[in-house]
Amino acid sequence: MATTLEVRFELFTIFEPIGIREMMNPSTLDWFSQFSNRLANYWPAAVMLGIVIFAVMIWLLVRRQHQGLNPSETLPRQPNAAAIPIPILRGINGEFRGSLIELTEEPVLIGRDPKLCQLVFPAHMQSISKRHCIIRYHARSQCFLLVDCNSANGTFIAESERLPNGGSQLLHSGQRFYLSGPEDMFEVNFEAPR
Numbered sequence: 574m575a576t577t578l579e580v581r582f583e584l585f586t587i588f589e590p591i592g593i594r595e596m597m598n599p600s601t602l603d604w605f606s607q608f609s610n611r612l613a614n615y616w617p618a619a620v621m622l623g624i625v626i627f628a629v630m631i632w633l634l635v636r637r638q639h640q641g642l643n644p645s646e647t648l649p650r651q652p653n654a655a656a657i658p659i660p661i662l663r664g665i666n667g668e669f670r671g672s673l674i675e676l677t678e679e680p681v682l683i684g685r686d687p688k689l690c691q692l693v694f695p696a697h698m699q700s701i702s703k704r705h706c707i708i709r710y711h712a713r714s715q716c717f718l719l720v721d722c723n724s725a726n727g728t729f730i731a732e733s734e735r736l737p738n739g740g741s742q743l744l745h746s747g748q749r750f751y752l753s754g755p756e757d758m759f760e761v762n763f764e765a766p767r
Contacts, residue, residue: 658763660710660717665749667757668694673764676710676717683708683752684722700726700753706736708761717744717761726753 664672674692683692686703694701702724709718720741721728727735731749736742744761751758
């Protein structure tokens with residue numbers, strides 16, 4: 574076991590190259606020795622104080638997140654993904670009669686060009702443009718957006734008028750539209766989850 578004199582000598586040789594001689598005077602070493610002894614005696618209290626401060630900080634953060642909620646209130650339930658209705662495009666008349674196409678926020682291009690369109694009419698149907706129209710579902714507003722792609726023979730809202738070339742129209746569930754004439758009619762709607 575090293576004596577106090579040996580410890581002081583070792584500290585002196587360590588700090589000598591650094592040039593911290595003033596730290597080696599006896600009063601500094603005595604203070605350091607007393608402090609380390611006190612710390613050894615009271616460390617459990619310091620640890621407990623740290624745990625209490627940490628617990629209070631966590632409690633304040635949790636309380637801040639839940640401000641404004643009455644304890645008797647329950648949090649709103651998230652909808653079950655299986656219970657959310659599926660937006661669809663249903664073919665009513667014409668080439669796609671009886672077809673169901675599930676819609677997402679990705680646009681569905683309707684027309685005769687198989688390289689560009691997701692819903693492709695046969696090439697012999699000249700009344701349908703190569704890029705006739707686009708339909709897409711907007712989840713936030715739960716509406717459908719129909720956009721005419723400057724079609725030659727027009728995109729029409731059923732029981733309404735023709736969309737302007739390049740024009741768009743919001744559609745709600747159950748609304749119908751047709752391309753060129755009522756013989757190629759579609760309906761946007763929701764279907765119960767499977």
